[in-house]
Amino acid sequence: MNEHLAFAQCLQRVLSETELTATEVARRLEMRSRNSIFRILKGKTSPQLNRRFLESFHKQMGEQLTEAQWAALNRALEMDAVGAVEYKSRQALMQLVGAFSEPISPAKVCYLDALGAEKEDSFLHYLQVLFCGALKVNALLFGCCDLGLFRQLQEAIHPVAQRVIVRIDHFIYAGEDEIVSNLVGIQPMVDQPCYHAYLVDAENCPQERLAHYRTGQMTFHVMHQDGSESTVALFLLGKNEFTATVMSTQDLWMSRKVLCDRERFSPIRLLWQLNDENSDFIVYTQQYCKMEHGAAIYYIRPDVPFQYIPLEVLYPVVREGFARMGMTREEYEPNVTALAEIHQARMTNMMRRRRPTYIVLNKAAMEEFVRTGRQSDHLHFLRNFTPKERKQILDVLVQQARENPFFHLYFAQEKLPYTMGEVALYDGRALITMSSGSGYDLRTDHRESCITHPFVLRAYKQFYMNTVVARLADTQTESLNQLEELVRRCEKMIREGQKGNTGNEQEKISGQ
Structure with missing residues (x-):
């Protein structure tokens, strides 16, 4: 029963499937007049009245229907309340972020x-x-x-x-x-x-x-x-x-x-398919810097965003990575300098601008980052971060969540299990989706979809605020408490001298 039926049609189908008559339902629910249920079946009642009817129906006759039938009635009721277009858009976006999945029947x-x-x-x-x-x-x-x-x-x-x-x-x-x-x-x-x-x-x-x-x-x-x-x-x-x-x-x-x-x-542009050039990642980050500037941003991603890694943490690790790739200091230093300038501009923009940033993170992925020092989209030539570096990175997020009124951080609830990459809306500009695991290795086919259709951008923003933040994420206070607990875990690892997977067992460089 996955069709998008109106509530009246759906109720008619359910009654037919269960061989219940409208008269029998009206009697069991002690409705004052049988005409009331016939008006519901003809679609002449409001969603509010239909909601009260469905609640009474479930309370008095819950055992008469299957779970699938009750779910179908609730879907139909929601569609009547918000309209078919918004309902179908919302259901599709729930699938995009992994909060809803219909069984797939082989074609x-x-x-x-x-x-x-x-x-x-x-x-x-x-x-x-x-x-x-x-x-x-x-x-x-x-x-x-x-x-x-x-x-x-x-x-x-x-x-x-x-x-x-x-x-x-x-x-x-x-x-x-x-x-x-x-x-x-x-x-x-x-x-x-x-x-x-x-x-x-x-x-x-x-x-x-x-x-x-x-x-x-x-x-x-x-x-x-x-x-x-x-x-x-x-x-x-x-x-x-x-x-x-x-x-x-x-x-x-x-x-x-x-x-x-x-x-x-x-x-539907697949962005920044670049060549095996050291300057490619500079071009890539420059384009993101422009995309972020002056835009409200709405993220769903597994763990720490790259642009929130402090420069003093990131760039010693970047230098080590270039050296491990066999580059001399003379070869990599111009690239490091250029990347540092862009990264600093991105961090400054994200932390000081007066436009809102919303980030919804995954608890399990963040715990994995604390344990290993590796992001889900870890830059392919970098070693894992040490416990001290992990704490410095999380400290930035904590500071922003405490002090920046334009920064809003949330942890997703279990019913939003998105861990496959990133979905990011740059308000009025683009909706970008990418999968994790490429390590931003632009020598391979790192690709991202970029959707700029205005209706999609408006629909996703409404969905993000009204569904993701309001219904699928913990509160900001709860999320900040969980983030601070992750910081304490890092502090414990530092005190106990734990290294985790920090690079003593270095990952192989792609193409090395």
Whole structure:
């Protein structure tokens, strides 16, 4: 029961499934008039009245319904209260930050085999067979923005990406009724090098092709190792069902026109894909410095943000890291000096500006940082921080939380288990998502998605304040107390002479 039904429709379905009559419910709830429940079933009552009815229904007849049915009724009630668009956007954003996850049902593909017999296969296995023996795959996607589908697509693409040339062009409708859920739905693929997504704005789209962009379709053109080529189109019939059609060259005229439209639309930019140059990280941090300046910022991340590491802690460690990479002092010192200037500017901006900064951190990840001295997105060439350095880093956060009225730090509750990277809103500018684990090694394919659609930015800000901060995080006082407890753990480690994993067992440098 994952459809977005209005409360009246959902209640009708539940009563039908449980073979309860409206009259029986009215009698059991001792409603003054049977007309009251019929008005509810016709959708003629307010969300407030429906809420009181549902509470009474649950109290008197809770055993009559399953947990899934009660959950469906509560979802429908919430959707009626806030509106379908806001509800779907909120649910999608809950998925983005890991606070909500619907079970993923494997999609299926229906097709005709070489003899014309009807066949059925899972979406994942169908793609795996399609890619087997391929040299090159060009894919063209319209819609189909679903987390489950894109996790299965990523699972099919990832094993072959090293030996097959893959390019995916994806056109996503940017209407306000769909944009948030669409952008969340593609997250499993946004950091893949082969994936290129574009937002289709109705104002910039040829009207004769707009309907085509809103279809659910995936077209795969495959060049095989034996020199043959094939093209298959998958048309989405429902949430988890495709029908497959083999296409001829003549059938691809619309695809060619669509590819010519790429310049019209805004890409979901994957930022700062740079080369193996020592100056790359300087360029990277400069762009973030500009992004942060003068903007209100809303973070969700596992542990300590890089820009809150004090300069006196960070840059001796940076120098050591460059030396470990085999660079001489003459080679690395200009880069260290440039990075120091930018880092100081970022810290000054974050601590002295009169724009709010909100940070929601994960308790378990912060405890891991205290234990090991390593961040979830630890810079790839740095050793782990010592207990003394860890304390200095946490002291900065404590000082800001105590003294800076524009700095708001929270620890996430267990129902917000986000530990996979960072989601950061730079108010009015961009929503950036990145996964942890790359170590910001720009010699590899470190990628970040950057969404600038105004409706998405407004929706995420509202969601962050009204849901993440208000419902999914501890209070600022509780969070400060927990942060101070982490500082005390560092102090204990220092007194006891514990080193933790501070670099005596140095991590190998990527590419060393």
